[in-house]
Amino acid sequence: MNSTLQQGRLELNNIQVQFTQDGHRFQAVSNVNLHVEPGEFVSVVGPSGCGKSTLLNIVAGFLSPSEGIATMDGKVIKGPNAERGVVFQQYSLFPWLRVRENVEFGMKLQGVGRAERESKARTLLGLAGLLPFENHYPDQLSGGMKQRVGIVRTLATSPRVLLMDEPFGALDSQTRVVMQEILTHMWQQWKISVLFITHDIEEAIFLSDRVYVMTARPGRIKAEIPIDLPRPRNAAMTASPVFTALHRQLKSLIREESLAAMGGEIDPGSFGSNWHLGEEGMGAL
């Protein structure tokens, strides 16, 4: 069990973000309050452009809010720090390093000795099912494997919080489902706090303890939904009545906002009675 379990609490208080685009200042995020408790898995979903990545960038320390305060364990976040590890959609592995060397890279910078680096890297690679590939180069791996190495590499530096921005967005749907199972398994072992950004409602339900739903731009928190599914989670749960009800609830909340995000240009009534925003349509928005 991770000894830092009681740490890794994130809190965003009254966050406002304004950006300038084409000479116009606009409100991107408005009055956002959210928190992640130590060891909790929290997702943020919402329509495109509502400010999900902006919130993650604030927590990562890449961006300062125009107003409001972001804290980790009670301390104001002022910039990037290894205690907050970030995993993006694009794999950012060093192509000239082997898999285990990639995983050891951050630990080496932290001054961790060779034997400890190797042992930790091998343990984490084992958890991610990647030990047989420790001596491969990144371009010998599939997309899903590369992204697993990216997650392992971030975990190797012992962050207290893992920040993930659409980490499986570039993967095909089958690989994505397998990756969700691997991530939930690893998280269960590691018990680190996670803030996870996704467009995918099923993914958010499957992985999370709580899901925040954002409104269309300017993004505010529209709803906070606890996910009362037992752990460990498995693929069969996605067919359970609880899962299905949560899916319906979240889909309906996001659908309203996705329509609003389209600027009111689309009036669903104008499509006639045969027009539906079905599972395949808005489900993943």
Ligand SMILES: Nc1ncnc2c1ncn2[C@@H]1O[C@H](COP(=O)(O)OP(=O)(O)OP(=O)(O)O)[C@@H](O)[C@H]1O
């Ligand atoms: N640095 C910036 N300068 C100006 N505008 C920005 C900047 N970063 C983001 N924006 C704008 O702020 C809004 C929120 O962007 P953000 O990327 O956070 O949304 P998102 O919810 O993550 O979107 P998506 O789901 O499409 O990735 C968007 O309209 C975006 O174009």
